Amino acid sequence: MKTCLYKEDFTNPDSNLHFHLYNTDYPIIHNHDYWEFFIILAGETDHFSNDRKQHFHANTGCLVHPADKHCFTNNSAHYKQLNICITDAYFKTLLDLIDTDLYGEICCINQPIVYNIDDETLTLINKNIHAAQLAHSTDPSKYSNFLKLIWLDIIKLIYRNYSLLNTKYPAWFNAFLQDMQLPENITRPTAELYKLTFFSYRHLTRLFKEFTGETLSEYQQRLKINYAATLLRTTDLSTLQIASTCGYDSLSHFIRIFKKYYNITPHHYKKSLS
Numbered sequence: 001m002k003t004c005l006y007k008e009d010f011t012n013p014d015s016n017l018h019f020h021l022y023n024t025d026y027p028i029i030h031n032h033d034y035w036e037f038f039i040i041l042a043g044e045t046d047h048f049s050n051d052r053k054q055h056f057h058a059n060t061g062c063l064v065h066p067a068d069k070h071c072f073t074n075n076s077a078h079y080k081q082l083n084i085c086i087t088d089a090y091f092k093t094l095l096d097l098i099d100t101d102l103y104g105e106i107c108c109i110n111q112p113i114v115y116n117i118d119d120e121t122l123t124l125i126n127k128n129i130h131a132a133q134l135a136h137s138t139d140p141s142k143y144s145n146f147l148k149l150i151w152l153d154i155i156k157l158i159y160r161n162y163s164l165l166n167t168k169y170p171a172w173f174n175a176f177l178q179d180m181q182l183p184e185n186i187t188r189p190t191a192e193l194y195k196l197t198f199f200s201y202r203h204l205t206r207l208f209k210e211f212t213g214e215t216l217s218e219y220q221q222r223l224k225i226n227y228a229a230t231l232l233r234t235t236d237l238s239t240l241q242i243a244s245t246c247g248y249d250s251l252s253h254f255i256r257i258f259k260k261y262y263n264i265t266p267h268h269y270k271k272s273l274s
Helices: 088-098 102-108 119-135 140-164 171-180 190-196 201-212 216-234 239-245 251-262 266-273
Strands: 002-004 017-022 026-032 034-042 044-049 052-057 060-064 070-073 080-087 113-116
Touching: 017 119, 017 140, 026 034, 034 088, 052 060, 052 216, 060 140, 080 088, 080 119, 080 140, 088 102, 088 140, 102 140, 113 140, 119 140, 171 190, 171 216, 190 201, 190 216, 201 216, 216 239, 216 251, 216 266, 239 251, 239 266, 251 266
Parallel strands: 002 026
Antiparallel strands: 017 080, 026 070, 034 060, 034 080, 044 052, 044 070, 060 113
């Protein structure tokens, strides 16, 4: 197995920060001596990590621990990925600015952590990546500063997620909430979600309501509609195809639910983006 070293991979190792863009498979199982946050900017990919397969789509982010073993395969056409890297010591320094317990909590999660990237955060990251590219050859200090801004946006995302997956929940429930973010589980029938836990469906739905204050089906429906909005933004799929992908048998029902959350039909939502 290959171990990627920051002293070899980073453009400027002294800055403790690095990024790169690529659009091809990386099928070699590897880990790092640094932290990596990757974002799928376009297309889809299969991500293998610690003997676990996940299918990622655009607007998905993932924080990879140094010890995580992972690779990417089966990238779709027009695939594009952003990798943002940081040394372990500097990552802890930045996390400690927000919460001195955060680094330890993140380290205790023994698998890559998946995030859905909202449009506002992604826009800010893209702007700073572009600025860093322009500053790279002309002003190294500004290059480093723009990468710091990117990591501040990522850390805000990590902290918001950490606040949701807070310690008042049992570890199994935090893991369940993480698993629900994956596309294959977002679109899975609600009645099958109990298979991700050791509980019966009836017991799981009771605990879910007790922990979160909302029903499991309400929570999953919100995930479905947000996923549908991502597909509308990032693919050329028709509204009918997206409804089917998200598990809706009735197009009219899908349109009605989408409008309930976004106050606009899927068609007009997609049209507004252009």
